[in-house]
Amino acid sequence: MPTDEERTISLRERKKAKTMAMVQKHALRLFREIGYNATTVEQIAEVAEISPSTFFRYFPTKEDVILRDNYDPLIISAFEEQPLDLSPLAAVRNAMLLAVKDMSEEDLITVRERNQLIMSVPELRAATLNNLMQTMDMIAELIAKRVGRSPNDLDVRIFAGAIIGVNISVMQHHAEHPDSDFAVLLTEALSKLESGQFL
Amino acid sequence: MPTDEERTISLRERKKAKTMAMVQKHALRLFREIGYNATTVEQIAEVAEISPSTFFRYFPTKEDVILRDNYDPLIISAFEEQPLDLSPLAAVRNAMLLAVKDMSEEDLITVRERNQLIMSVPELRAATLNNLMQTMDMIAELIAKRVGRSPNDLDVRIFAGAIIGVNISVMQHHAEHPDSDFAVLLTEALSKLESGQFL
DNA sequence: TTACATTTGATAGTTACTGTCAAATGACAC
């Protein structure tokens, strides 16, 4: 008995989604079991029962199998719902929190494990930081629109940079202290940024 | 007639330094002329008149030929000379500025060109951001010592993160606006961070 | 000049990734 989704999404699309999920699952497992660099794409392809060519059709790089995520759109839509009387930073903070709060307990565990892996593998960390620059640009655009400035305005950019920098610290801390609550950490950190009183 | 340096440093060491400089010079030129990805290590080795094996002895990765720098030690020593009555952020700001001010006009041009290249090549940008995390850790350590806290203290880390984030924004802006004065930009940016009044 | 330590180049791998093409598979009209 097909669900709603299965009715609207074609068999082809369903198979693709399934394959992609399987590949990611096996890849994450292998990376944790024998290490990121020690795991070859060939091995991943083998356990996921696809050819190496197909692997690269789904994921342009080996890194991508871990890094692919979609938080930015979530943040964008959450940000645009924030009341205009909030300060820019409060709006960003709420938007980021909403994106986190939307996740199930299970998702949070996955995210945490993923984060630990990323932070411990230089290649993954570098690629993640690179992605964060896109997020930074996105934040700059959102803020710029809100305060009626250009996204290229240096002040806007600095603001976005500080937010991302704080995020990186929190990610790092969270990877080292897995029991901490990411949402709480992030809220506090961004509040300190607003007051200018870090220490 | 050998100079002071030539007297204290062996022929072997002098040759190595010369080779390394040559390789970097040719690599930078080729990257700018035909692009980073289009330039192979083999090509660089050929024009620098060394074997590819030797290239990798000098530089562990192709990226490294561009990214290798030594600003951190400069910042450390400059930081430790800052009077204790300065705020932590003022001390960091002064230390970073001193590291920049120490450079000759020619150095500044090289740094600027290097920065433009780095920011325009994803691989180089990613690796640079990764390196900046080390700088972030270093700043956290310096600050921690100064205010008598642990380098793992989250507040200290957040502070260091914000500083690095601001730095990234300034680097990005400087790459897009080569005529701007990096030192001035950075000073203003870090001041805004201190007051908490970005916008 | 000799004896030793370090550096270099040649060679043969491995692995992430790219391009191409024919075979397999799903979509859709009938």
Add this chain to the structure above:
DNA sequence: GTGTCATTTGACAGTAACTATCAAATGTAA
């Protein structure tokens, strides 16, 4: 169902960034 078309897949042959190894070349120091 059946045939036709578009999409997806796998096999194959490459490229380029590294890695490991070993003998030849070169600097060092007595």
